[in-house]
Amino acid sequence: MADTHGYGAAVRTLAERGEAARQRGIKALFEGAPQRFDAFSAALDDLTLDYSKTALSADDREALFAFARECGLEERRDAMFAGARINATEGRSVLHVALRGRPEDNYEAAGVYVGDDVEDVLAAMTRFSDGIRSGEIAPARGGRFTDVVNIGIGGSDLGPVMATLALAPYHDGPRLHFVSNVDGAHIADIVRGLDPATTLFIIASKTFTTIETMTNAATARRFIADALGEGAVGAHFCAVSTALDKVAAFGIDEARAFGFWDWVGGRYSLWSAIGLPIMIAIGPDRFREFLAGARAMDQHFKSAPMDGNLPILLGLVGWWHRVAQDCPSRAVIPYDQRLARLPAYMQQLDMESNGKHVGLDGERVKTPTGPVVWGEPGTNGQHAFFQLLHQGTDVVPVEFLLGAISHEPELQDHQDLLIANCLAQSEALMKGRTLEEARQQLLAAGRSADEAERIAPHREFSGNRPSLTILYRTLDPFTLGRIIALYEHRVFVEAQLFGINAFDQWGVELGKELATGLLPVVRGEASAEGRDASTVGLVNAISTLKG
Numbered sequence: 001m002a003d004t005h006g007y008g009a010a011v012r013t014l015a016e017r018g019e020a021a022r023q024r025g026i027k028a029l030f031e032g033a034p035q036r037f038d039a040f041s042a043a044l045d046d047l048t049l050d051y052s053k054t055a056l057s058a059d060d061r062e063a064l065f066a067f068a069r070e071c072g073l074e075e076r077r078d079a080m081f082a083g084a085r086i087n088a089t090e091g092r093s094v095l096h097v098a099l100r101g102r103p104e105d106n107y108e109a110a111g112v113y114v115g116d117d118v119e120d121v122l123a124a125m126t127r128f129s130d131g132i133r134s135g136e137i138a139p140a141r142g143g144r145f146t147d148v149v150n151i152g153i154g155g156s157d158l159g160p161v162m163a164t165l166a167l168a169p170y171h172d173g174p175r176l177h178f179v180s181n182v183d184g185a186h187i188a189d190i191v192r193g194l195d196p197a198t199t200l201f202i203i204a205s206k207t208f209t210t211i212e213t214m215t216n217a218a219t220a221r222r223f224i225a226d227a228l229g230e231g232a233v234g235a236h237f238c239a240v241s242t243a244l245d246k247v248a249a250f251g252i253d254e255a256r257a258f259g260f261w262d263w264v265g266g267r268y269s270l271w272s273a274i275g276l277p278i279m280i281a282i283g284p285d286r287f288r289e290f291l292a293g294a295r296a297m298d299q300h301f302k303s304a305p306m307d308g309n310l311p312i313l314l315g316l317v318g319w320w321h322r323v324a325q326d327c328p329s330r331a332v333i334p335y336d337q338r339l340a341r342l343p344a345y346m347q348q349l350d351m352e353s354n355g356k357h358v359g360l361d362g363e364r365v366k367t368p369t370g371p372v373v374w375g376e377p378g379t380n381g382q383h384a385f386f387q388l389l390h391q392g393t394d395v396v397p398v399e400f401l402l403g404a405i406s407h408e409p410e411l412q413d414h415q416d417l418l419i420a421n422c423l424a425q426s427e428a429l430m431k432g433r434t435l436e437e438a439r440q441q442l443l444a445a446g447r448s449a450d451e452a453e454r455i456a457p458h459r460e461f462s463g464n465r466p467s468l469t470i471l472y473r474t475l476d477p478f479t480l481g482r483i484i485a486l487y488e489h490r491v492f493v494e495a496q497l498f499g500i501n502a503f504d505q506w507g508v509e510l511g512k513e514l515a516t517g518l519l520p521v522v523r524g525e526a527s528a529e530g531r532d533a534s535t536v537g538l539v540n541a542i543s544t545l546k547g
């Protein structure tokens with residue numbers, strides 16, 4: 001953030017506040033403050049964000065609101081919803097919100113109404129999904145499709161993978177499978193268990209040039225053609241892309257090609273035709289509920305005042321931990337097994353959006369930007385990496401997600417344990433255990449005074465470690481839509497505070513270019529000469545291993 005923007009002083013003051021807050025701790029804020037949960041939580045219907053277990057005081061929060069205003073957050077948000085070309089490095093509007101809009105939202109991309117196009121594609125997806133689900137759209141040799149394989153990567157994979165797992169209780173269509181990695185092991189392992197005669201492939205790629213997806217698509221094509229003949233290919237493939245000309249060149253019929261637009265970023269695209277596998281799995285009505293949930297969050301983000309606005313609060317707290325408290329990573333821990341792929345989804349959403357070091361003004365940023373995002377579901381994580389969260393030398397803010405009601409009513413004892421564990425972890429992170437408490441526990445357990453003295457420091461927990469909890473009634477399509485949109489907007493909010501463009505991803509290009517150049521070297525058709533010594537050494541070692 002450049003001083004010319006006037007942000008320098010505000011960031012310095014907030015960093016001082018962050019340091020003071022660290023010294024004050026979190027526990028102290030709860031003492032004599034029985035209302036802290038009410039004062040430091042906000043809700044959209046049943047969806048609640050509790051950020052009371054952070055070191056924020058009411059004054060810190062006011063300072064963050066002032067900073068957000070100074071950064072022009074609300075104006076930038078309004079510009080996004082108005083379809084301005086806020087993706088400045090690519091000259092594009094950013095309008096994934098239009099994919100879940102209603103006609104009255106009147107979304108326009110750079111002045112052109114997009115609602116009809118969105119509705120047309122949704123209608124085409126609905127006809128196709130209904131046809132596949134009912135058996136009306138049949139495989140080449142008759143019968144019905146039992147399995148659908150989505151071939152895509154990044155934004156053309158992670159969203160559908162995450163959402164189809166999250167909504168497993170709503171599946172009433174064919175089985176879903178996903179192939180993303182160019183490693184042949186991925187497609188080989190998936191197709192091994194499938195019958196080509198009843199398998200449909202979706203080729204999903206915004207650009208329809210991504211080498212991994214094109215390679216897997218060609219292999220899938222052979223899988224069908226070898227088993228059923230070239231003439232069967234048309235019946236067993238469909239595609240999703242913004243590049244419909246390239247889809248046609250691949251040989252996929254126009255009627256089976258579902259488009260979207262350059263104002264939809266890959267990592268924001270699961271609401272578009274990229275969501276086709278989700279729609280096939282849960283049906284068009286449930287898919288509409290998913291969109292409606294996201295729209296509810298959009299409306300809330302647009303209009304709720306800052307102190308009750310979930311994406312703004314989540315973004316401000318995220319920025320506070322990253323910049324004012326200098327925490328380089330954050331953990332996303334869903335206590336909801338069906339959100340197991342949410343951390344991976346969030347890694348792309350957050351790190352591809354906010355992993356930038358150049359600001360909107362073209363200058364190097366002056367503060368840290370996006371944190372490393374990582375996580376696994378609870379309770380599994382407790383038995384793996386929570387040791388570091390509780391006693392490691394780095395403070396990692398944790399974001400817990402928790403549903404009150406599971407889809408398995410006959411397993412209520414599991415759900416009670418799950419909830420108790422989630423609450424216990426955030427309580428333990430915040431409260432910790434003092435040296436004296438550790439000593440007394442050891443003595444009470446019959447250890448000698450000497451032993452208690454020696455071991456107690458290892459059993460002390462500093463506490464004062466921040467966490468947020470996002471609580472919801474149950475993980476249904478509407479709620480999943482709200483949660484994903486909440487995180488999309490949070491990433492946007494943080495980007496405005498960092499002063500960066502969240503909507504490009506030039507950082508992924510270089511590796512792709514180098515891979516193209518290295519392919520002939522790996523194949524033995526070109527020499528590695530002139531490359532760095534490490535690459536030459538590895539190329540030679542690989543060729544020796546291959547014999």
Ligand SMILES: O=P(O)(O)OC[C@H]1O[C@H](O)[C@H](O)[C@@H](O)[C@@H]1O
Nearest residue numbers: 154155156205206207210266508
């Ligand atoms: O959908 P595609 O055009 O195949 O792109 C798939 C992915 O590849 C790229 O490398 C980008 O970094 C991602 O943002 C994108 O989602």
